[in-house]
Amino acid sequence: MKAQEAASRTCARWVGVDVGGTSIKWRAASADGATVDEGRVASHPASVGEQLRCLGDFIRSRHGEVRGIGVVCPGVIDEVQGRVVYAANLELAGLRPGELLAGDSGIPVRVGHDGRAAGLAEGLLGAGRGARSFVMIPIGTGISAALHLAGGMWGGATFCAGEIGHTPVFPDGEPCACGQRGCLEVYASAKGIARRYAAATGQDVGARGVERLLGADPLADEVWATAAKALALELAHLTLSVDPERFVIGGGLSRAGDTLLAPVRSELDALLAWRDAPSVTAAQLGEEAGRWGALALASMAAGSTDHERWSR
């Protein structure tokens, strides 16, 4: 191996930053995706723009050879303009996180939605690998979807595609904080499962607690079964309208594995009388998906295909 090649394998070429309400996680990777440097800082919601500016200066001072920066955020992200349109818990609206990180360095940047970037990463390195189309669905406090169609992530006309947490799976059902009724996440998010069990029993044991009570507590069984039914209804809607090759279920609740996925598959099969269901699998990258997605955006920002050759 020539000295120059060896250097390019160990130098930080791509930087990925995952901005969340709790922390800002970043990673610098070499051309082949290996981690060269990484870190995490607590988010200061009111001054997160200034945090990104400082973080960009810090990373660029350590890694002079960076060729691209990707950054992913929650909320509504204008991925064309690289601008945050709306973010619930962070003072980011109107800001351009990519420019804050790049400063006046001229390094190419790309800004993405955290959920879609996680889907992008699952497609490159995880459970979506090899699928021409798939829908990645992280289930945690809320539920969203990243639609990988026709070779790319589809963000929607108003950058709001994938807000499936608020689809009316049970019309005129239980009220949701969003102002609508019968929303998927009322029944099937970790928060929804915990809330519905607490409403029935007076005990707040969390979604994990409900999972532990399955088979021993009929009320836990019922709450869990309703969550699976709600999820299967949404997957049926997506199957019939979008027809993806695969569903990839992620987020905290996916740690339940087949305890969740088996009843979802079974309900989905029952809802699709005349066609086969797409496969329903668990995500593989966990919390790392966002940073991997941000790194892939960094490579894409520079017009590179490095990210297509990465493996974990």
Add this chain to the structure above:
Amino acid sequence: MKAQEAASRTCARWVGVDVGGTSIKWRAASADGATVDEGRVASHPASVGEQLRCLGDFIRSRHGEVRGIGVVCPGVIDEVQGRVVYAANLELAGLRPGELLAGDSGIPVRVGHDGRAAGLAEGLLGAGRGARSFVMIPIGTGISAALHLAGGMWGGATFCAGEIGHTPVFPDGEPCACGQRGCLEVYASAKGIARRYAAATGQDVGARGVERLLGADPLADEVWATAAKALALELAHLTLSVDPERFVIGGGLSRAGDTLLAPVRSELDALLAWRDAPSVTAAQLGEEAGRWGALALASMAAGSTDHERWSR
């Protein structure tokens, strides 16, 4: 104008064929989309393949200068291989309608799904014009959708995208002929509206008859309102998951105009508490959409951009 240019404006350059259960409609158009020749023959479901072979010979003998042929069919169409996978009322499964029409002429062909081709046409010449993304929904005996996303029609992993007639808008609702329950088209197709009114009153007046009774017959009002609610629920699902810029409602039932679209818009607004609804407009091409779509496929088969300059 040079003689050659004048000739190319009047010669048949593109041929579009729309294969349906009742009739096969075709049109030959010049480079600028003007009709040069057209026709319609009754479908013979059991020998439709042979019909297409004869029709191809006939058209090619009349128009020696044809440069591309597009053909659209109902059912499940493998648009990559140009092959019919499944068609309910026509003996077409396994056949390649494009090759039947082209014979040994070597003329480039492209085969499409009739609903998606109609959507393609509405995007080029009709109610989808100018939208970066839209969903076209023809409502007749059944209900389907054509998803125009990211610059093209999305057909799905198994060429079954857009089967929204069988989405479970009312979980565990009324049974559908497909074997599922609560399907959209049970409530909101022309057939479903007629059937539900007949079930309530014993009178089969058709969907048009139910429309005429609105305001005078509370049962007609109720059936119509439920259809609008079912449609709005499906549009809410599509808005939140796919986020299109526009909905284009076509098919026979769309002739009801705002009698249908106004309550659908109002229900959709009510279902979307926290975001604006996409616009909901009526299709413009009517029954001609299929043939226009087939003509566009003919132009695309030859790698031409003629179709991008057509107007009605």
